Amino acid sequence: MDSSAWGLLAYGAWTTAWISGISIAIGVLLGLIVALLRVARIPVVHQVLGTYISLARATPLVTLVLFIFLTAPTMGLDINRNVAGIIALTLNTTAFNAEIWRSAFNNFSPEQREAALAIGMTPWVYFRRIMLPQITITSLPGLVNEMSFLIKGSPAVAVIGVVDLARVTNRISAVTYEPLPPILAAAAMYMVMISLLVWLQRLAERKASRLAV
Amino acid sequence: MSNWEILWSSRDVFLQGFYNTLQLFGISAVLAFLLGSVMVFLLEGSRPRLKIPLRIFIDGMRMLPFLILAYLLYYGLPSVGIRMSAWYAGLTALVLYHGAYFAEILRGCRTTFPLGQVEAATAQGFSLPTMFLRIIWPQLILKTRGLMGNQLIILLKDTAFLVIITVRELTAAANSLSSTYFIPMEAFIVVIGFYWLISIGLEQFIKLIGRYGAKRGFENA
Numbered sequence: 001m002d003s004s005a006w007g008l009l010a011y012g013a014w015t016t017a018w019i020s021g022i023s024i025a026i027g028v029l030l031g032l033i034v035a036l037l038r039v040a041r042i043p044v045v046h047q048v049l050g051t052y053i054s055l056a057r058a059t060p061l062v063t064l065v066l067f068i069f070l071t072a073p074t075m076g077l078d079i080n081r082n083v084a085g086i087i088a089l090t091l092n093t094t095a096f097n098a099e100i101w102r103s104a105f106n107n108f109s110p111e112q113r114e115a116a117l118a119i120g121m122t123p124w125v126y127f128r129r130i131m132l133p134q135i136t137i138t139s140l141p142g143l144v145n146e147m148s149f150l151i152k153g154s155p156a157v158a159v160i161g162v163v164d165l166a167r168v169t170n171r172i173s174a175v176t177y178e179p180l181p182p183i184l185a186a187a188a189m190y191m192v193m194i195s196l197l198v199w200l201q202r203l204a205e206r207k208a209s210r211l212a213v
Numbered sequence: 214m215s216n217w218e219i220l221w222s223s224r225d226v227f228l229q230g231f232y233n234t235l236q237l238f239g240i241s242a243v244l245a246f247l248l249g250s251v252m253v254f255l256l257e258g259s260r261p262r263l264k265i266p267l268r269i270f271i272d273g274m275r276m277l278p279f280l281i282l283a284y285l286l287y288y289g290l291p292s293v294g295i296r297m298s299a300w301y302a303g304l305t306a307l308v309l310y311h312g313a314y315f316a317e318i319l320r321g322c323r324t325t326f327p328l329g330q331v332e333a334a335t336a337q338g339f340s341l342p343t344m345f346l347r348i349i350w351p352q353l354i355l356k357t358r359g360l361m362g363n364q365l366i367i368l369l370k371d372t373a374f375l376v377i378i379t380v381r382e383l384t385a386a387a388n389s390l391s392s393t394y395f396i397p398m399e400a401f402i403v404v405i406g407f408y409w410l411i412s413i414g415l416e417q418f419i420k421l422i423g424r425y426g427a428k429r430g431f432e433n434a
Contacts, residue, residue, distance in 0.1 A: 054409070055405065055409060057366070057412070058366065058370075058405075058408050058409045058411075058412035058413075059370075059405050059408055059409070060369075060370035060371070060372070060373030060374075060384065060408060061370065061373070062373040062374055062376055062377070062384055063373050063383075063384045063387070063401065063404060063405060063408065064405075066384065066387070066388055066397075066401065067397070067398075067401035067405065070391055070397030070401070071397045071398045071401065074395075074397060074398060075398075151278070152277070152278040152279065153278070154278070155278050155279075155280035155281065155374070155377075156280075156373075156374065158280070158377060159376065159377050166278065166280050166281060166284065169284060169288075170288075173288065178292060179284075179288040179289050179291075179292055180285075180289040180290075180292045180293065183281065183284050183285050183288065183289045184285075184289070186281060187277055187281045187285065190276065190277060190278055190281060191273070191276040191277065194275075194276040194277075195276055198276075
């Protein structure tokens with residue numbers, strides 16, 4: 001492999017990193033909102049979100065990516081490959097994150113709410129000052145785990161032609177006729193990304209066990 | 214003809230894809246589970262020599278995206294002289310990848326067992342293989358059923374990646390139909406329904422094992 005091949009690999013790694021990064025950021029936030037809506041048990045919304053979570057968890061990422069990319073034009077929406085990929089990854093990870101947030105909500109002690117309301121906090125102040133910091137800490141390990149699942153699933157966007165770290169290996173081997181070196185290099189780069197996250201998770205768990213007593 | 218009628222008239226394509234996905238899923242689930250069990254068995258005993266290579270294999274697989282392994286087997290291996298069809302490459306990738314995950318699930322559960330069980334079994338004259346097969350393995354299966362169920366659903370979803378290395382499975386069926394007739398929405402809704410069906414079936418199956426486990430005193434597992 002020459003320097004242009006390494007350049008392409010770096011470009012692919014960057015694409016994987018930013019597409020996954022945006023999906024993770026939106027997914028964590030949307031997951032929190034979905035979990036809040038589910039905990040509130042608003043009649044119709046509750047069932048709709050429950051179905052969404054069940055469906056999104058059963059649908060393979062590749063299928064979801066293809067579905068969104070091919071269906072959007074028939075509904076008159078003009079979206080490019082990257083956006084379709086981000087939407088699919090976000091829809092997928094939101095469902096998993098919502099379940100992680102929801103289990104943190106359900107395990108949260110009700111006494112704290114009573115105490116906070118008794119000393120005159122509004123529900124919003126209680127949520128932001130008391131509940132959110134604590135459930136963030138308890139959900140962090142699960143959320144980071146889901147992030148590494150998302151990165152491992154992100155090659156699904158290759159199916160619609162996004163040149164990410166997985167697909168870039170095809171481009172390189174189309175020139176060099178040697179598929180093995182770029183695939184191994186891409187594998188090593190993925191391993192670096194995932195082990196970075198695993199290291200972050202260990203850090204988060206250590207912090208969580210220190211803070212959440 | 215409406216879009217749904219077009220789909221109904223080409224139901225053979227869906228059924229063929231569904232059958233292929235089920236076949237890949239079924240065979241790889243069984244083989245991956247056996248591979249995982251064998252790896253845990255090899256870690257059994259006081260001084261397993263295979264501990265370090267197995268650890269490297271399991272952790273390596275857990276850090277790798279599934280598609281990269283499939284690429285490695287399908288595009289990479291021919292350059293060292295090993296050539297497999299897309300179907301076999303896909304199946305091998307599924308078995309190796311998820312075998313490592315199953316091994317990790319089983320190993321995690323194995324470490325929680327009390328030491329006394331093994332000692333008692335050894336005192337009764339069990340050999341290591343019989344002890345594993347009769348005492349450790351059944352407990353592992355019943356205790357890890359929830360995690361196994363999750364892993365099986367991940368395995369099912371990973372079969373869809375094989376469309377990228379040209380395996381004719383369920384997602385490939387939807388893809389080819391939608392590009393032939395320009396009806397992506399309906400084709401993919403049907404396919405997502407199929408995947409949903411298999412997942413719900415899996416969840417029911419896990420519940421069934423749970424009931425069997427509860428009968429044998431594993432309700433708190």
